[in-house]
Amino acid sequence: MVLAPGPLHPRGGHVFDASLLRAYDVRGVYGATLFEADAYAMGRSFGSVVRRRSSFETPKVVVGRDGRLSSPQLEQALVEGLCESGVAVIRIGLAPSPMLYFAERSLEDVEGGIEVTGSHNPPDHNGFKIVLGGRPFFGADLAQLGDMAARADWMEGMGAAEGRDVAPDYIAALRGGLCQADPDALARLRVAWDVGNGAAGPIVESLCRQLPGTHHVLHPCVDGRFPNHHPDPTLPENLTDLQALVAAKSLDFGVAFDGDADRIGVVDGEGRIVWGDQLLALLARDILAHHGERGGGMRPSVVGDVKMSATTFAQIEAAGGVPVMAPSGHSHIKSTMKATGAILGGEMSGHLFFADRYFGFDDGIYAAVRMMALVAQVGRSVADLLDSLPRTFATPELRFAVPPARRTAVVAEVGERLAQEGLVPVTLDGLRLDGPDGWWLLRASNTQDMLTARAESTSEEGLARLVGQIDAQLALSGIVRPREA
Incomplete structure (x- = not known):
């Protein structure tokens, strides 16, 4: 066990490391910037927030954890902090983040939830994802927890903790994603699942035993060291095992998840990666076709993040929806x-949010089930569906490290230069500039000390010019993007 200097139960307050409270959640390096004392203080602060807004004397909070080696210790300290603030805790144990979100929504009188998870970050990282009243808890909310901890502005009490098995109900909700699909078509599907040694292993194995069709599960054993590959399905190198299995078994398609399974990666039967914006376009077309118009003539909205292809937003509009662009980040999409x-909502990073017949939170496992339903309903392969999308030339998400102090400054400098040239980018999240060749994006990551960039054009030559514009702007700010990024 790694302990921070000082007591686990501080009397004079607790100061979090400056890097812990991020834009969307709480993340740090266990034993360096994140300790059990932080988890305890997080529990004290969040528990006090819940109590002050609750009409119950002893409100309930649900807690889950992923499979990282440090998660049991952090979860224990978190629960202690919650209980000592007078909150009753329902512990669901090892759970992917979507199962925590499901429990927070479905269990009676539960008012909030915290998942201990490092998501897709390296094995020695960990953190917390928080929901309150069915809504994401981020930004200023997290800053408030930091202020409360520093002042020890905590309520006192002694809540109890109890264990609860929500897996059967969660799996039943996942299976509900197939309720409108043709049973015979579902029975013919052959699907690969790469859990990547993440927290979803037991759930996926149990789910696959109950699903129609034939299923092959890779790396289901939970191992916080991630011995087979890193649990980030947005990186092509982490999908090679899945692609090999799909090819070896001649499967229809394959899915992969990150460490806490709130994100999905997909490969088609030919081994091609289906990126997050392409997934959103395919799912939106099908859902909008079956949804119809709402009362009063309103068209349903579909939300995509600022990193997504222009063709995705065009596909949503052509299918009868209202495309809405939002800042990147699961909390922003939910809000x-x-x-x-x-x-429906989605991110380039593979977060997919279904409010159509589901709860509206990001759930990679449910997204996989809805992909099965989509293929069965339309009677076309994932490869065929992918080919039906307009062809463009685009970079993947380009991510490259920069000094922490320069992360936001570089974006601001580029914005100033564009303004001097009379150019007006979209500033919803970083800078997204449209031009004759297409568009390019530059933004500061909210979860890592990185800049991210992306570009899309209707031609290879146009794409090269757009990437050149990005690199030229970076060079003017003293940043050289690695060629492999």
Whole structure:
């Protein structure tokens, strides 16, 4: 066990490392910037927030954890902090983040939830994803927890903790994603699942035993060291095992998840990667076709993040939906969906949010089930569906490290130069500039000390010019993008 200097139960307050409280969640390096004392203080602060807004004397909070080696210790300290603030804790144990979200929504009188997870980050990283009243808890909310901890502005009490098995109900909800699909077509499907030694292993194995069709599961054993490959399905090198299995078994398609399974990666039967914006376009077309118009003539909204292809937004509009662009980040997508009443949302990073016949949170496992339903409903392979999308030339998401102090400054400098040239980019999240060749994006990552960039054009030559524009702007700010990024 790694302990921070000082007591686990501080009397004079607790100061979090400056890097812990991120834009969307809480993340740090266990034993360096994140300790059990942080988890305890997080529990004290969040528990106090819940109690002050609750009409119950002892409100309930649900807690889950991923499979990282440090998660049991952090979860224990978190639960202690919650209980000592007078909150009753329901512990669901090892759980992917979507199962925590499901429990927070479905269990009676539960008012909030915390998942201990490092998501797709390296094995020695960990953190917390928080929901309150069915809504994401991020940004200023997290800053408030930091202020409360520093002042020890905590309520006192002694709540109890109890264990609860929510897996059967969660799996039943996942299976509900197939309710409108043709049973015979589903029975013919052959699917590969790469869990990547993440927290979803037991759930996926149990689910696959109950699903129609033939299923092959890779790396289902939970291992926080991630011995087979890193659990980030947005990186092509992490999908090679899945592609090999799909090819060896002649499967229809394959899916992969990150460490806590709130993100999905997909490969078609030919081994091609189906990127997050392509997934959103395919799912939106099908859902909108079956959804019809809402009362009062309103068209359903579909939310995509700022990194997505222009063709994705065009596909949504052509299918009868209202495309809505939002800042990147699962919390921003959820909030925008709530505000617009959207039926579907997605991110380039593989977060997919279904408010159509589901709860509206990001769930990679449910997204895989809905991909099965899509293929069965339309009677076309994933490869055929992918080929039906307009062809463009685009980079993947380009991510490259920069000094922490320069992360946001570089984007601001580029924005100033564009303004001097009379150019007006979209500034929803970083800079997205449209031009004759297409568009390019530059933004600061909210989860890592990195800049991210992307470009898309209707021609290879146009794409090269767009990437050249990005690199030229970076060079003016003293940044050289690695060629492999």
